Amino acid sequence: MAAELLAERGFRIAVCARNKSGDPSWPDGLRAAGVEAEFVQGDVSLPDEAVRVVEETVRRFGRVDVLVHAVGPFIRERKWFVEHTVDEIREMVQGNLLSAMWMAGAVLPGMRKQKWGRIIFFGFGRAGEAPAWPDRSVYAAAKTGLVSFTKTLAVEEAPFGITVNMICPGDIVDEKKEMRIEEVLHLPDAETPRGRPGSGEDAARVIAFLADERSDFLTGNLIQVTGGLDVIHPVSKRGSR
Template identity: 55%
Template structure:
């Protein structure tokens, strides 16, 4: 188990891609700090399942990444729980998203603030809280979540606020990677394709035989597609890789850059 003795915090990990990532890292020997906002029952059940199946420690902490006070409490609680007193691996999966398509002019002020806080500021603050522990141990792995083709900074009509937050996170990812490379800390962004519903918690084998006409790869994406890339980047031997924006999309491009006049 390549990550035995490490502690990983995965935000938004009671369900979906975060859940699959937590299970994958636990299988590699990591102690796991799960995070949830409302899905307490799912988080508690997953924590017990991980501890029983993989023989690692696991806990679950409620916190909203869009709330600065919650972010600080999450960081303090996670570090206090860790056997080393610090978090070694931080997976910033959580981030609010509004699936309904709407023009920027139609957004409420509160929605704008929440999307920016949850997808950019909250991520930066959590990194900031946990960096001292990683620096002290001269080892760390930080993974941010984006969206397919986020690194290109293209227009994404009807997703203006979310896209702005994530493309801002692209620059922060690259900058933090350069600043912390000398401290044994690597920083990357994973950009999933359009993985929906229960496919977020399925394996590659489970989706392999299913057709997907929208995907150039011919099949839907799965949670394992994302989790296995994250696991590779977290390996000790992956220390020469940092500052990368990785599209894991099967070739799918979700961005439509033009709209009809309104």
């Protein structure tokens, strides 16, 4: 959804997905509308792959102006920390934190050279508080680490015309990630104070705003896109096993 909204605003689009999981035909819809769009496969949780993805994008388009890092592996099953396997911990930290560092490191030299850039990461509601999040320990630890990285990078890169911000969506899941606001506007959601579920467009509109040329004074921010919903539960909801 973010790619579609940015394309509507004149951006050329490169979309990346992990090997074996992406659909190379995805940009066809954008191309049919006259948008320059490419699909690049790569596992950006690996530093060499992140560099390759950026290099391929630069070869195609000449530059990278906006990085939307929407990578965020998440285990829906509620688990205590002691129940996580080493592989699960590694995947969550590499996917949610290290991949952001690899991608930022890959795009920053070019952005510094052109004196312009936008980097947008994804977190979760209240991530800036580093709250206890029972059942989500590894994911929360990785994302709260990304909060510090976001704020630090914002300060370091501001003199180069580069902004760095984080979007913190609420519980926008499954098919709703690709839906427009008008498609969910009349769907009931008793859990969200707004009274309707969130959509991909809710987050995409914030991305488009941050990507705007005149949004250069907005950096180091965590922007909640939650409809008022607090996803953090003070105690475990997993139950005993």
